[in-house]
Amino acid sequence: MQSPLFLARVQLDHLIRTLAEDGYQVVGPTVDQEAIVYDEISSAADLPVGWTDIQEPGKYRLQRRDDEAYFGYVVGPHSWKKYLFPPVTLVASADRTAAGWQLSTPETEPPRYAFLGVRACELAAIRIQDRVFLEGPFIDPTYQRRRAAAFVVAVNCTQAAATCFCTSMNTGPRCTAEFDLALTEIADGFLLEVGSNAGQGIAARLGTQRATAEQLEQGCAARQQAVDQIRKQMDTTGIRDLLMNNLRDPQWEEVAKRCLSCTNCTLVCPTCFCSSVAEVPDMTGDHVDRERRWDSCFNIDFSYMNGSPARNSIQSRYRQWMTHKLATWQDQFGSSGCVGCGRCITWCPVGIDLTEEVAAMRKSVETMANSSTVVSPGQEERES
Amino acid sequence: MTDTVRKRPRLAVFKFASCDGCQLSLLDCEDELLAVADAVQIAYFPEASSRMEPGPYDVTLVEGSITTPHDAHRIQEVRRISRTIVTIGACATAGGIQSLKNWANHEDYLRCVYARPEFISTLATSTPIADHIKVDFELRGCPVNRHQLLEVLGALVNGRRPRLPSHSVCLDCKRKGTVCVEVAQGIPCLGPVTHSGCGAICPSYDRGCYGCFGPAAQCNCESLTNQYLDSGTNIETLLPLLRNFNAAAPEFREASNRLEETAQERGNKR
Numbered sequence: 333m334q335s336p337l338f339l340a341r342v343q344l345d346h347l348i349r350t351l352a353e354d355g356y357q358v359v360g361p362t363v364d365q366e367a368i369v370y371d372e373i374s375s376a377a378d379l380p381v382g383w384t385d386i387q388e389p390g391k392y393r394l395q396r397r398d399d400e401a402y403f404g405y406v407v408g409p410h411s412w413k414k415y416l417f418p419p420v421t422l423v424a425s426a427d428r429t430a431a432g433w434q435l436s437t438p439e440t441e442p443p444r445y446a447f448l449g450v451r452a453c454e455l456a457a458i459r460i461q462d463r464v465f466l467e468g469p470f471i472d473p474t475y476q477r478r479r480a481a482a483f484v485v486a487v488n489c490t491q492a493a494a495t496c497f498c499t500s501m502n503t504g505p506r507c508t509a510e511f512d513l514a515l516t517e518i519a520d521g522f523l524l525e526v527g528s529n530a531g532q533g534i535a536a537r538l539g540t541q542r543a544t545a546e547q548l549e550q551g552c553a554a555r556q557q558a559v560d561q562i563r564k565q566m567d568t569t570g571i572r573d574l575l576m577n578n579l580r581d582p583q584w585e586e587v588a589k590r591c592l593s594c595t596n597c598t599l600v601c602p603t604c605f606c607s608s609v610a611e612v613p614d615m616t617g618d619h620v621d622r623e624r625r626w627d628s629c630f631n632i633d634f635s636y637m638n639g640s641p642a643r644n645s646i647q648s649r650y651r652q653w654m655t656h657k658l659a660t661w662q663d664q665f666g667s668s669g670c671v672g673c674g675r676c677i678t679w680c681p682v683g684i685d686l687t688e689e690v691a692a693m694r695k696s697v698e699t700m701a702n703s704s705t706v707v708s709p710g711q712e713e714r715e716s
Numbered sequence: 717m718t719d720t721v722r723k724r725p726r727l728a729v730f731k732f733a734s735c736d737g738c739q740l741s742l743l744d745c746e747d748e749l750l751a752v753a754d755a756v757q758i759a760y761f762p763e764a765s766s767r768m769e770p771g772p773y774d775v776t777l778v779e780g781s782i783t784t785p786h787d788a789h790r791i792q793e794v795r796r797i798s799r800t801i802v803t804i805g806a807c808a809t810a811g812g813i814q815s816l817k818n819w820a821n822h823e824d825y826l827r828c829v830y831a832r833p834e835f836i837s838t839l840a841t842s843t844p845i846a847d848h849i850k851v852d853f854e855l856r857g858c859p860v861n862r863h864q865l866l867e868v869l870g871a872l873v874n875g876r877r878p879r880l881p882s883h884s885v886c887l888d889c890k891r892k893g894t895v896c897v898e899v900a901q902g903i904p905c906l907g908p909v910t911h912s913g914c915g916a917i918c919p920s921y922d923r924g925c926y927g928c929f930g931p932a933a934q935c936n937c938e939s940l941t942n943q944y945l946d947s948g949t950n951i952e953t954l955l956p957l958l959r960n961f962n963a964a965a966p967e968f969r970e971a972s973n974r975l976e977e978t979a980q981e982r983g984n985k986r
């Protein structure tokens with residue numbers, strides 16, 4: 333990687349235009365519905381200039397900043413998965429004809445997205461979904477084509493929310509790889525790092541200068557500010573065994589009293605990848621669409637098999653989510669399923685905080701070990 | 717339809733205590749109405765046609781709740797002449813808005829409303845159809861969602877299981893990209909405990925869900941109402957959220973009763 337360049341504040345528009353000229357549909361953060369969401373943008377003015385977000389378990393509020401920063405906030409309710417793994421996809425259609433059923437798959441050019449403002453935890457999340465959709469025995473064609481066409485402009489965080497814990501998950505806040513370009517916002521503009529040939533091609537067309545030592549210094553300080561602001565931690569020591577060896581711990585019951593099984597945590601999570609596929613016929617039954625939709629382990633219908641749901645309680649669904657995310661994901665994909673973005677904490681209507689749930693589980697297991705009512709390992713099962 | 721010899725099921729629509737909105741959803745199916753008329757033989761549907769054929773019927777849609785002794789008797793007759801019964805709407809599936817009388821003395825209401833209450837024969841409660849007869853499918857909503865209604869009819873006609881998800885409204889919000897109004901704006905929303913079906917309309921217009929489709933499967937109303945109370949929403953706001961079209965659905969009924977108890981306890985402490 334070459335040494336960082338400096339992109340003046342006014343040149344951000346130029347970057348967006350250059351990407352658009354190259355046929356990219358630029359998507360990035362913008363203010364909508366009282367939050368910073370991801371949507372199509374056509375100029376730097378569409379970004380949440382001068383806005384920030386205040387986050388805590390179960391609560392998100394927009395707030396005015398006292399400056400005009402372009403990227404002075406962290407991650408919101410949306411994630412890039414909505415572009416790479418869309419909420420609803422038409423997989424195939426079938427029509428009844430005189431000669432029998434005629435099957436067709438939609439012939440669509442994959443959209444070419446340029447993602448502007450991808451944070452370090454989100455790069456890690458995309459990397460995780462790559463492993464799920466591209467690197468297993470089955471390759472997901474929708475994801476594959478969209479991912480291959482995408483251009484990534486990362487942004488280094490210069491502040492953190494109370495819900496961020498990327499440092500515990502070793503995913504941020506510094507963007508180190510897996511981007512085409514990366515920005516760090518400083519006083520009069522941005523430090524620009526180039527991470528790929530495609531990125532180099534775009535950077536060469538922008539009016540950049542070599543960053544001065546002072547600007548580099550400012551960039552370091554800005555990024556350090558994010559590190560310093562991170563308060564939340566998750567102790568991941570032995571987390572796989574902690575969860576998998578204590579599937580009968582009474583703590584699961586405790587969290588189930590609060591959990592609504594509403595599915596919000598999984599759908600805001602940038603790594604959760606579950607979907608269900610359904611055949612949707614029209615009234616005549618002569619035309620059928622096969623649709624894939626985002627689904628969730630918290631949806632009671634999701635484990636419906638042989639006439640009844642396999643996970644027939646909130647407790648078993650919460651446990652499934654947490655043990656998969658933090659434990660069995662490691663067995664399945666070789667990493668944790670959590671990147672520490674904090675979305676599931678903020679967007680849980682009742683503010684259930686997974687870092688606190690892990691801590692509570694540790695404590696409960698210790699208490700159980702010290703008490704006489706310890707459950708012997710033989711009694712443990714994977715599902716209740 | 718390719719198969720013209722396929723026997724079309726005979727459809728009937730019966731109305732009990734209700735506003736007609738749900739059966740009108742069927743007439744509202746403009747684009748699909750011809751396909752419906754093609755797929756089923758509309759044998760009894762007074763709202764749509766003056767030609768009323770006698771039973772038995774293959775598919776019977778029942779709208780409305782049971783509020784009079786006469787209707788309690790009539791629904792038995794409907795069951796007798798119907799192969800498959802689908803109840804449609806909050807009135808039929810939960811008792812409807814009129815079930816608010818379950819919390820009051822209906823005699824008082826009668827005296828208030830009617831000049832000659834002695835001519836009115838009514839029950840003390842409004843109850844869902846399933847409290848009276850065996851129901852084959854329940855279609856929720858106030859009113860029902862016409863796409864779901866078509867889905868059920870299509871399924872029955874084509875001999876498959878209707879696809880009626882029982883998850884929360886939240887899943888629909890997220891698929892649509894709607895930002896949660898509860899988390900981002902502090903608007904109390906019943907979505908996390910409410911049955912999917914409406915397409916998450918209210919939150920996309922910056923208002924909270926008020927539970928038209930009744931309780932979602934295994935909903936945790938207690939946790940949600942506790943959360944709202946703890947974050948400063950008052951009981952006067954929460955109670956009417958739970959006590960409207962689906963007030964008498966068991967999960968909502970228990971939740972609203974619990975809220976009232978909480979209010980009383982708090983009042984006593986003051």
Ligand code: SF4
Nearest residue numbers: 591592594595597680
């Ligand atoms: S943890 Fe929170 S967001 Fe997730 S299902 Fe439970 S209540 Fe909903």
Ligand code: SF4
Nearest residue numbers: 601670671673674676
């Ligand atoms: S589990 Fe929660 S904190 Fe971890 S990646 Fe998913 S949404 Fe982010």
Ligand code: SF4
Nearest residue numbers: 886889896897905907
């Ligand atoms: S707005 Fe309501 S229904 Fe939508 S996600 Fe939030 S709580 Fe759920």
